[in-house]
Amino acid sequence: MYQIRDVPGKGRGLIATHFIPRGTRILSGKPTITVPEQYVKLDEYKQIAALISEHVDTLNESQRQEFLALNTTHISSDEAQRRFEIFRTRSLPASDGHAAIFLHACRISHSCDNNAQKNWSENIKRHTVHARRDIEKGEEITIYYMGVRRKREIRRQHLQTHFGFICSCGLCSLTPDLGRESDTTLEQILSLDNLLEQDDGYGAWFHPLRRLRYVDQQVRLYNEHGSDDAIGPGYRRSIFPVSLGSLMGLNDRIQQFSLEVEGTRMCHGCGAKATSLKRCGKCLLFWYCGKDCQVAGWDNNSHKADCKLLKDADLRSLFTFDWETFLDDIQFPLGVSKV
Numbered sequence: 001m002y003q004i005r006d007v008p009g010k011g012r013g014l015i016a017t018h019f020i021p022r023g024t025r026i027l028s029g030k031p032t033i034t035v036p037e038q039y040v041k042l043d044e045y046k047q048i049a050a051l052i053s054e055h056v057d058t059l060n061e062s063q064r065q066e067f068l069a070l071n072t073t074h075i076s077s078d079e080a081q082r083r084f085e086i087f088r089t090r091s092l093p094a095s096d097g098h099a100a101i102f103l104h105a106c107r108i109s110h111s112c113d114n115n116a117q118k119n120w121s122e123n124i125k126r127h128t129v130h131a132r133r134d135i136e137k138g139e140e141i142t143i144y145y146m147g148v149r150r151k152r153e154i155r156r157q158h159l160q161t162h163f164g165f166i167c168s169c170g171l172c173s174l175t176p177d178l179g180r181e182s183d184t185t186l187e188q189i190l191s192l193d194n195l196l197e198q199d200d201g202y203g204a205w206f207h208p209l210r211r212l213r214y215v216d217q218q219v220r221l222y223n224e225h226g227s228d229d230a231i232g233p234g235y236r237r238s239i240f241p242v243s244l245g246s247l248m249g250l251n252d253r254i255q256q257f258s259l260e261v262e263g264t265r266m267c268h269g270c271g272a273k274a275t276s277l278k279r280c281g282k283c284l285l286f287w288y289c290g291k292d293c294q295v296a297g298w299d300n301n302s303h304k305a306d307c308k309l310l311k312d313a314d315l316r317s318l319f320t321f322d323w324e325t326f327l328d329d330i331q332f333p334l335g336v337s338k339v
Contacts, residue, residue: 001028002141004107011071013109013136013140020135020289026116031088031100048247049084064105073164073243092127094118102127111142111169118143142169147339148190149182151211173237185225192218209251209318250306254319258285268301283310285319 001020007240009011020026033055037047055065072085087101093101105118105127117132135141144159152172159167174182193212244249257268264273268286270293276288280294286303288294310316 001318004104007109007140010109011109012069014104016135016137016141018137018141020131022131022133023278024131026131026141027104027122028124028128029097029102030060030107030126032067034094034098034100035087035091037093037099049080052087053080053083063103067101070101070106092118093125095122095125097109100127102254103135105129108141108143110145110159110163112167113153113169114142114144114150114173115139116141116143147195149186150190151186152179153183158190176186182225185221189218189221189225192221209248214320217222221230250309251319253302253306254285257287258319267293268303269296280307283307285310285316 001024004016007015014026019307033052035052035055040279056064057218059067067086068083070090072082072084072089076082076085087099090106091101092105108116108118113134115131115133116129118127118129121293123130129143139148146155149155150158152174155166156172159165170251170264171182173274196211197212197283214270229328253268257266259265264275265277265287266273267277267289269288274289277289278294280286280288280303283306286297286306296305298307
């Protein structure tokens with residue numbers, strides 16, 4: 001699926017040997033050297049450098065040469081420090097707060113518009129890399145080195161400080177106008193991240209739709225930012241099968257025509273209040289005086305579209321479960337919609 005080859009200006013990297021479809025697992029590797037991540041971040045490196053050097057010495061000759069061939073911009077004549085710098089700049093997250101060297105995955109270059117996604121899988125105790133989008137034969141496989149996606153100036157400064165290079169990927173090489181547009185979108189996504197963090201805890205229980213609105217906005221911004229989130233021609237990822245505005249309108253109608261207040265409900269067809277109404281047999285949420293009112297609700301009051309949406313049990317449960325006692329799961333995305 002890939003070969004390790006020389007990449008101009010980058011050293012050696014992973015190059016696709018044939019077309020790799022989006023979602024394909026490109027590699028799955030066991031850690032060769034593992035160290036508690038907190039040690040790697042210490043200013044005083046001598047103790048951890050000695051530990052890393054001991055680990056390197058236990059490798060077989062082939063593994064040791066592969067490790068020493070990993071690129072680092074921090075050159076040192078001290079062998080222990082050199083090994084420490086390789087580990088510090090090339091290691092990837094592993095289990096239980098550890099950092100590790102994976103001899104193939106650690107060769108993958110960075111790109112801010114990366115075509116692959118790295119991840120530590122706790123289930124199989126391996127580091128996996130999957131294609132984020134279709135990767136063409138001969139294309140370099142790239143991952144994103146940082147955690148949060150920030151605007152270009154911050155990204156490039158961080159990469160130069162911590163990894164010793166100035167990024168010239170497609171996203172960082174956009175024209176000034178397109179670059180500013182990209183930066184604005186990424187800052188909006190980060191702002192929503194901060195709102196979600198602030199809204200964590202009680203906010204998730206007392207304002208669930210507000211929280212879902214933030215997530216929905218994030219998904220839409222990611223979709224606008226690039227084609228990587230596309231599911232297929234004419235489709236996008238979607239948290240809900242409708243726009244959030246339509247979802248809120250549906251919520252208002254359910255609150256008005258579904259809930260019982262002082263023993264009465266309101267007919268969705270004519271608006272009359274009564275103690276004995278007939279429930280829609282499909283969605284089980286809207287109530288009617290009789291057949292004529294049900295036809296009126298179906299034809300004139302948007303129930304045809306609403307009833308179709310409410311067939312989705314997960315979507316319907318958003319309007320029916322009790323947040324105070326809810327212990328189940330809701331699956332997202334709830335659907336896929338054309339754009």
